[in-house]
Amino acid sequence: QSALTQPASVSGSPGQSITISCTGTSSDVGSYNLVSWYQQHPGKAPKLMIYEVSKRPSGVSNRFSGSKSGNTASLTISGLQAEDEADYYCCSYAGSSTFEGWVFGGGTKLTVL
Amino acid sequence: EVQLVESGGGLVQPGGSLRLSCAASGFTFSSYEMNWVRQAPGKGLEWVSYISSSGSTIYYADSVKGRFTISRDNAKNSLYLQMNSLRAEDTAVYYCARVLEGSSGCFGYWGQGTLVTVSS
Numbered sequence: 001q002s003a004l005t006q007p008a009s010v011s012g013s014p015g016q017s018i019t020i021s022c023t024g025t026s027s028d029v030g031s032y033n034l035v036s037w038y039q040q041h042p043g044k045a046p047k048l049m050i051y052e053v054s055k056r057p058s059g060v061s062n063r064f065s066g067s068k069s070g071n072t073a074s075l076t077i078s079g080l081q082a083e084d085e086a087d088y089y090c091c092s093y094a095g096s097s098t099f100e101g102w103v104f105g106g107g108t109k110l111t112v113l
Numbered sequence: 114e115v116q117l118v119e120s121g122g123g124l125v126q127p128g129g130s131l132r133l134s135c136a137a138s139g140f141t142f143s144s145y146e147m148n149w150v151r152q153a154p155g156k157g158l159e160w161v162s163y164i165s166s167s168g169s170t171i172y173y174a175d176s177v178k179g180r181f182t183i184s185r186d187n188a189k190n191s192l193y194l195q196m197n198s199l200r201a202e203d204t205a206v207y208y209c210a211r212v213l214e215g216s217s218g219c220f221g222y223w224g225q226g227t228l229v230t231v232s233s
Contacts, residue, residue, distance in 0.1 A: 003157075032218070034217060036219035038158070045226060048219060051216050051219035052218070052219070055216070087157075089157060089158050091158075091160070091219070093218040100172050101160055101163060101172045102148070102163070103160065104158045104159060104160060105157070107158070
């Protein structure tokens with residue numbers, strides 16, 4: 001099972017919006033509404049930001065939103081803030097005749113200019 | 114408050130074995146699916162293994178299948194990962210993660226991680 005594809009880096013200025021893409025296949029992102037997104041600051045454990053494509057856990061800012069079209073999911077962060085600078089990972093459930101489990105993207109480093 | 118505390122990491126030689134533990138508290142452990150996720154130094158996240166709440170359903174990543182065994186003891190509120198035939202590429206911080214209540218297929222709570230280093 002191959003990893004999902006994310007851009008290595010994105011950047012934006014405070015107050016702007018950015019979008020991080022996550023491309024998979026018809027065996028993962030395209031077949032299941034089980035895409036989640038995680039934020040990770042250096043030396044810290046990951047934090048769930050979006051689950052089931054577009055749902056936000058309690059306590060996560062509504063500046064974070066998720067969507068999906070076909071085999072590609074997206075995370076949008078609006079009103080960028082300095083504390084949003086972190087690594088972001090997408091994840092999807094994957095199921096086929098030979099594999100069941102979860103696959104992560106390679107991660108995207110967000111820089112707030 | 115949900116708490117997950119991993120332990121058991123350390124330095125091990127290639128071909129060796131190690132058993133990781135994850136102590137859970139603050140929730141009814143027996144009601145939740147659990148996972149192990151790892152992160153090699155400077156690299157991204159990699160899902161390792163899943164176990165259902167009863168332990169009856171288990172999945173593994175291809176990279177660890179046949180070498181790692183996930184298990185749980187609901188009476189002790191604990192999750193385990195038995196790692197055998199360890200390789201240099203298994204060097205990583207290992208996190209235990211619990212699903213978010215009311216959801217499927219995501220990792221809502223994470224421990225702080227335990228570092229496993231495979232080296233001679």
